[in-house]
Amino acid sequence: MSVNRLAHRERIDWHDHTTHQLVHPLRGVLQVTTGRGTWVVPPTRAVWLPANVPHTHQAHGPTEMRSLIFTTAVQVTFEEPTVLTVEPLLREVIRTLSDERTDLSPELRHHLEQVALHQLRSAETLPLRLPTPTDPRLVRLCAMLAADPADPRPLRELGREVGAAERTLSRLFRDETGFTFPQWRGRLRLHHAMLLLATGLPVTRVAADAGYASPSAFIEAFRLVFGITPGRWAGGGEPAS
CATH class of the missing domain: 1.10.10.60 (Homeodomain-like)
Structure with a gap:
């Protein structure tokens, strides 16, 4: 779980994770690129990045990027990077889980993670990829x-x-x-x-x-x-x- 505050045009270079990652800009716009294409992610959207997929981020406008991580054991249907709608409940769960100042008990954190996964499984997917x-x-x-x-x-x-x-x-x-x-x-x-x-x-x-x-x-x-x-x-x- 993390918060990254990025200046306009600031870039996070190529990297990958051994876990799944959900990336959501609370403000600003993120351009997410993998070897398969580019996705643009505004504040009303999030992008699911499967484990072990190299990717890079670039901010457009001052951007506050929130990230959640999930183990590869979670049951999800997204086998490639996928842009999803973010309803108000999911947005607040992401905000709470990624806020470093929030002191959550392990039980509450686990519960909120389950809420986030439930929201993700029912979220509308959006065809925003620009293939490379x-x-x-x-x-x-x-x-x-x-x-x-x-x-x-x-x-x-x-x-x-x-x-x-x-x-x-x-x-x-x-x-x-x-x-x-x-x-x-x-x-x-x-x-x-x-x-x-x-x-x-x-x-x-x-x-x-x-x-x-x-x-x-x-x-x-x-x-x-x-x-x-x-x-x-x-x-x-x-x-x-």
Whole structure:
């Protein structure tokens, strides 16, 4: 159980644990990366990191990261990193268990850990992973778009930059990420937008910087995935039920 207070852009380098870990930012936004992809975790979410999975964290905006650990004996269904909704009860349990100033008896701590596990087993999982490809051409292409998510060029033109035909790249995206190219780029833009929102930029600026045609297009794309408008989310609101 731990608390890490991170400055904007501060990074916790690659590491792993022999136990499972639940990571929840009480404030700020965490970008969590493993060899399989990247997850963005806002204060309304947590990420489950299975034991022995190397990962790294980076904060966006001043971030308070709370972590709980669980032995590998616990019965959970998450075999890979998974982003979960955090209801008010789970948030308070995480806060209590991770607060170093809280003096809990072993019995109460065990009870609260069981409450947390019960909440996790019923929590909604969210498709927030941005998969990481391995083909060198895709790696180069994805790095280009990550550097400028607003880049409007179609796959055909991007392919010229990396020396691959559009058809080849389309197949590679489906095979290596499970997404079509438009789906992957849409996920990248949403990830980028969440990180920009965490720094306090206005929605109109975020929409433009993330490559959306208009603020209304960005708001609708964000709401469809996260169940909340970006303005309300940035203000600390809860997703719609």
